Amino acid sequence: MTTTLLDRLFVPGAVAAWVQPVIDLRAGATGLHAIECLVRGPADTNLAAPDILFDYVRRKRHEQAVDRLCLERVLSAATGLRRAPKLNLNVHASTLERDASFAGWLKDRCDAVSWPTSRVTVEIVEHAPAFSGPEFLRRLDELRAHGFGIALDDVGLGQSNFRMILDCRPDYLKLDRHFVHGAADDAHRRAVLGSIVYLAHRTGAEVVAEGVEDPRDADAAWAEGVHLLQGYLFSPPVPADAFDGEAEQIERRAIDISTEVRRAVIAPATGSHANA
Amino acid sequence: MRHRVLIVDDVPAILEAAGTYLARLGFDVDRATEREEAEALLASRRYAAVVSDLRLTETHGAEGLEVLAFARTQCPSVLTVLVTGHSAEIARTAAAEHGVDVFLAKPVKLAELGATLSERLGSAP
DSSP states (O other): OOOOHHHHHTSTTOSEEEEEEEEEOSTTTOEEEEEEEEEEOOTTSGGGSHHHHHHHHHHHTOHHHHHHHHHHHHHHHHTTOTTOSOEEEEEEHHHHHHOTTHHHHHHHHHHHTTOOGGGEEEEEESOOGGGSSHHHHHHHHHHHHTTOEEEEEEETSTTOSHHHHHHHOOSEEEEOHHHHTTGGGOHHHHHHHHHHHHHHHHHTOEEEEOOOOSHHHHHHHHHTTOOEEOSTTTOOOEEHHHHHHHHHHHHHHHHHHHHHHHHHHHSTTTOTTTTO | OOOEEEEEOSOHHHHHHHHHHHHHHTOEEEEESSHHHHHHHHHHSOOSEEEEESOOSSSOSOHHHHHHHHHHHHOTTOEEEEEEOSOHHHHHHHHHHTTOSEEEESSOOHHHHHHHHHHHTSSOO
């Protein structure tokens, strides 16, 4: 029988845990806010690229099994993430819809590595209308009852829309990089940032700007009221087992950048995006 | 500019040989052994050409055509090349119905594949 790439994912050690920090720029809170847990497939395959990995898994319709596999992997690495205030874990909406025992299973997995659920946020990814039915909503209620936070990923793209915000009542709105990258030079992008911040404020959520690479875009996001940022400006994704060694440097960098950002926004005449 | 080419075949040895040869000619080559893997690559990256075997599994007869049709939906201008050992006439008819640009009968000579891509993509990369 032919071995597929899917089979290879389930070979012990084939999936690697990676992480990327979410940074809080607010004075007094500057530094790590959370760690988004990521995975990479086998290095010698196309699945080493996470976008290819998960597109492949969705086309194979194996989100449920692979989500559990990836969560097992990242949670087993969590014990080494001593400096992480919170963990963000990605889960497909289809898994929540189809996997009736998911919430209890995830709670058990967190308990097994002594990681409190109050410090875990479940990021819902790749949602589709078919997967926002009663079972999906029941699963969200179960996750909340266990103490997990809820984030909506890729807000602004695809099905991550106003309806999903109403359905999920998320604690975090993660704004896709498409709206963040280039915001410094684009008043329309800044308008989107500002409108999402307003929406989040009205619904009691927080906004995370993803894909921040340019310090001028960080200025623009901050000026629109986004305090939580994620992207290469602070740190690229790094292997989970290397994170604690780099955490101090990442925090120092966050403090430097936040100081610069606040200075740029307080004195907008010198802010690079002020005249855009 | 180097042309990016995706080769799809369920036989790793063929992928390796064709990929190495085309890379030596100056193409950027990606390889896939499964339909879903090929489609994930096509959804994420832009290719100048896709070369696919007709059969990608033992149980399904024409997954290669589905890959090439999907490639067309992602990029209407992509050059689609179908490779098969099936009856030439049947394969040509199927390829014509699916809008395949080039039909190559097995066993494909690497020189023929390279020459076809270089010629059809406008210039040698």
